């Protein structure tokens with residue numbers, strides 16, 4: 001049995017931070033599948049490939065020259081596409097929009113399957129995304145579905161933007177989050193749905209440490225050799 005913890009859920013649920021902390025604490029590899037779709041979206045735009053050219057995008061995705069490299073100075077994993085560091089662009093709204101467009105193409109999802117699976121390394125993997133427990137790692141022994149109310153996620157995004165000095169409007173953020181939820185949950189391919197047997201955590205009223213301890217407690221029931229203090 002492979003040591004895999006999948007964490008699926010909508011954006012703003014705290015998945016990214018929780019997954020990073022889990023990977024650090026356990027000393028496991030981390031797959032940020034959203035980052036892969038974001039890089040692909042940016043690459044497609046840079047190469048002037050039309051979003052309607054599904055097969056061209058899928059074929060590009062299969063061969064895409066991207067590496068994810070830990071940067072000790074910035075304390076984050078940076079995506080290097082064809083030798084260029086895309087870290088400054090990856091978290092922009094544009095990258096998010098492009099990601100959700102390429103991610104809705106079935107042949108593109110198929111093209112990225114093996115690449116995502118190849119992130120597995122001993123002693124284990126934390127897989128962050130939307131379809132980690134349902135499609136990419138259905139055999140994972142531990143599956144988490146992390147969510148939070150749309151209002152709470154909009155407020156987190158609002159604070160994040162404000163702290164970066166970016167102006168933001170709560171109402172517009174809430175509408176955009178609800179629209180993205182609707183799209184992600186109802187798309188025909190790999191919709192955002194909880195995997196069978198997934199442990200639900202609602203982070204609306206929890207701190208990151210509280211979420212972490214709930215996840216680790218649940219995981220320790222299935223994974224006997226979890227390296228906990």
Ligand code: C5P
Nearest residue numbers: 011033034035037099100103129130131
């Ligand atoms: O998680 P993140 O916000 O970085 O993901 C960007 C977009 O990529 C999501 O809105 C979603 O449409 C898509 N995505 C996906 N499947 C994944 C991860 C991300 O469809 N496993």
